[in-house]
Amino acid sequence: MNDKKRVAEAGIRSAIIVDDGYDEIPLAQELLDEDGWDIFFDDVQGDEAARIEAFSPGFDPSARDDLRSDQEFINALWQNREAVRDLLGGLFDVYEQKATDNAPFLASAEAALTALGIPYKTHGRDFVDAAAAADLILIDLFLGIHQGADDRRLTVDRLKEAIAQRAGSLPSIVLMSQIPTIDELAKEFRSEVQLHASAFRHLRKPELQTPGRVQGLILTLAAHRGDSQALAGFVDTWEQKAKEAVVKASSALRKIDIDDLQHIRTMLLRFEGVNTSSYMLDIFDRVLQYEIEAHGEVLEAAIPLDEMADDPPPLMISNDRDTYAILERTLFVNPSRRSHATGAVWPITFGDIMGPRPGSTIKPRGFFAGRNDLVFFVASPECDLIRTDGLKTVLLVAGRLEEVDMTKPVLGVSGNTTPVLSIDGAQRQQVTWDFGDLRTVNLSRAKNLLKTSGDAVVLGRLRDVSALGLRQQLLGNVGRVGEMAPLPRSFRFSAEIHYAQKDGTSLQLNLPAGVMLRGNALVPRKAKFATLIFDSSCENDLTAAILSLDVATVPDGSKALLNKLKEQTRLRKLFRSGFQWTHLPLKTTQSAELLKDGEPLPERDDKKPKLEKVGMIVTGPDFVDQLGAEFHKSGLIFKISVEDGA
Template identity: 30%
Template sequence: MLADLIKQNGITKACIVDDANDNVPVLNDLTNLSHEWNNLLDDIPLNNELVLAISEGKKGFDIDSFSADDADDEFVKILWSLRTKFPTELSELFNAYESTKLADSRYVQTLKDILEESGFEVTTAGRDFNLAVEEADIIFIDLFLHLDQTEDNLKYSINILKDIVRKRIDNPPIIVLISRSNRLLEHGRRFRDECGLIESGFRIYKKVDLEDKNKLIFCIKKLLEHYKDSIKVLRFLNAWERHATNAVSETVSSLKKLDLLDHNMVHNLLLDEEGQSSSSYFMDLFDSVLLHNFESQADIVNSAQELNQIDFSLTPTIQGLQKAPLQELVFKSIFMGSERCKLNDKDSIELGDIYKLASAKSDENDFLQLETESDNVWLVITPSCDLMRTGIKNIGLLKGTLSKVSYDNWSSDTKSNTPVIYVDSDFYSIRWDIKSFMTYPKTHLKKLLNNDVFYRTAKMREVNALGLQQSFTADYSRVGQRAILPPVFKVSIQLAYLDSEMKLNIFSNQEASQGLCYVGPKKQKIVNFSHRDYENVLASLRSLNLECVHPLAKSNVQNIIENPYSLIEAIDSGVEVGNKYKNISTGGNVLAKILFGEPNEQELKALKGTGFVFIVESSA
């Protein structure tokens, strides 16, 4: 299977980058061994023969003026060459150095053997890996390429790989970041982002797990399965980044033709009569021209067309590197930036403005305040052309209710909902009461805004405001909008089994779960497991005593213990979950069940045949 993927994707050349592959240490390696290093520096002046040997190799060496600050890589290289001639003096330091390399050397060899058995052409490299990785299709690189795990050390690797990726921007290598360090997860996201990669073409991997051949092959298999599709996504992103400058330049070039006289005439002949500010008008104009120029970039459009060729039947595995929620993208697509709102006066009123009660009500007899609770907002849906004419007396307002966003209340029905808005440092959804429309005197609303009774909490983009406006007037005339991205929420996943006494036993996760739950437009919920969740499942299966399992479930449980990756494969593409059991099957055989929350005593009976159940719970 892996050999087929290697051939299909043309991913044949692997390179292992680790300082364990270096034959000669450098200064930073030895200064990290402070005890042995300091002992050596103290002893050198006492050995005339060693001083003479160093002097012969290092030009200008003067033991009387030499200090630790004068030591460099050349000095270390000379000491290394003298280690067999002066074993008594140098063995303590270099034995300590070689012992620290021993474990890493073993891991490198294990990895090399597995890769070669799988059909890869494997090369190895140390710190100077620039040339070695230029043609590599997949790179396994140590997080720190020196014994001292410093910021400069980390930047060294990132900068070289960033340059490699830049040279191969439309066809970058797969990168697997490996380490024994407990800081691997901490630095993984930064390494990925600064190198210009996306998650489906990048992995972090503990060196200790390299000894588990099946786990390593599974990881590589998942990377290769999604390689071609991840390249399509990356090309699209790179096309946007490369051609954004072209679009901006073309926009600026066009708009520079509007000189001060043009601004003057637009204001005097058009805006002044309509009561609209120049700043808001020209920002809208510039936005439209910039969008046109983006859409006119051929490379962006061509790379976007490639997204249609992605194989959506395969679901990538969650890496668990602090995935940003898609809710943020949805919010930005619906609302203008907060700085943009500052172009409007405090008491200006425009289509799409959303107002919220600032604090306490100033007048309990005021109808607008009487109708407003702390979780209510009001949307201006009066047509822009009417608002621009100062003669209008009343403003049309639509009432909405805020609810914190979660997978239980997410709605992509934009007819009467705004799926997400950012208020008071948190994400909320808005349920609009289409029948709760009111008109309110414009002068009164301005007064409430000036007195800080209400404030503009956000400004909706015109197309979204028009959609809600049309929902109010007539369903059939509603402006069509793009489908809303599905939201994603963090969830905790635990495996449990039914024991011989009909009791549920929940395995304790070795690592914190990093599951994600996506919610579809019909509120279907799909849970995706991360690599860390897979490790928890495998560890749980290894620890399970078959004799403790319910007799009717032993056959299924035994098959899974003997073939643990059958269960991993079954959950790898995501699993639908609900408040009732959903089956996890492969080839018609039910391997386990899954549901939100722990099953009650009555529901435990359904586990007799399978024995296993995944329990999914919301995670903060």
């Protein structure tokens, strides 16, 4: 299937290119601060004013403040600029120069769409109606000559307006800009416009002139267009129906009046010892969830996610990926909800995780026995912690905090593991529970430990299902409560690429200034191996650097591996399926291996797929010595560093 057919079958049958370079007339607001105005008004005095009056009757050079804001006057001045060029004082120079600079880039974008057989139209800042019907939008980040915050806001607001008008699926979008910091700004742009990464790409305008660059981006968007739209449709449906569910739940809950609250309190809560506010928050949560679940549209919108394609693998977009944030929301109660007073006698409840107070001195003979990695899970039933006639002592399960780190052997997730626990809102740990280490604490000691000056704090409260799963483990793993499987965890990493020289030294692969190689390491549940996938934002630069590498300068033992990666079918895998079966914890040195072409994936996640070596992965600074005799036959050497906060 050729490229034109792939794009057409993906549903990309129309496009627009949006750039202020297509605007025929400058806007008054973008010329307000031009120095040329003062020169112009100083020069159009006396007889010279008649030259302006010829096309702008009633021209009064003394009304300069009004005229520089008058769009009709600017239109007339622009249309007759050649006749009065000597009077303009460079008023239109910046605007005209920007259009001239942009012209070759826009011509390249147009040529790329033509090559793919995609009909297109060009638009300046007035693009909303056209964008509401286009399948593909190539759009400039700054719609204005000043390239400032107002120009960027105009782009975002009008694109959001266009998307809001669409009756069908979302468009695929390519963001363009000449600024070198587009990588970070693109992340913010995508978030503001509310797009999934699979429907969005960005590039610097000079890259428009790189042969095949734009076509490659569009083909990638086309390859995953259907799946991306299914995901976007599900999220949008969920959002809309959740809003409707709030209205419906509110209607039902408004039937509860103060007399009901009084009856609930006198007939139930006063015996349970629970505050009315806490009880009603729980009721509202459950009613809202019930109403969301009632919408068949949400369930139907989720079904296409079962049919998402495995081939081709999607590109990795890692610069704002944070699966841990979602994982935490599925496992833990929100801290604000947790801190709301329930009226319980005990300062702790079922599912709480107690740990040392951050920043405090841990006493050698205190509750935590001098250990800053010791935490406790509250395993006693919640109802017995509420009433005054409840438990006299509470059962605790001891656990060990371990920093979440790719280089440490603690990433495996099993029934006795809580895969993430944020401390102080930033530092991420995981907990391994020891069901053979049981402790107890009485009420007075619990209160002393958790008072403001005490040694302990509640680090988090597990949701019911997660807490029940741990307690089932404690009770002998009989009839476990099923839990939702946690998302694969991910770590951002940065990388340098080196290769051996014939003289025994190493060279770093030459990349353009400012290009940083980044990616994500995806860690499955068992955490014995990870998949390292490079971020697609560096695909073009890294591909060009590897293809231009002179193999004649490397030792004979490295040439075969280098030549493997010079084949683009393998190069593309770096950004799609990535390095497979990478040992955890990360070793000082290990093979960099890609999936072998034509080989089916194993049916079990503990079985190694068919792989081929294409280089080496290293983690230490002294990799030449660490590789030893393997250095001369290592091919490309990928030096991996896990980024802070990943």
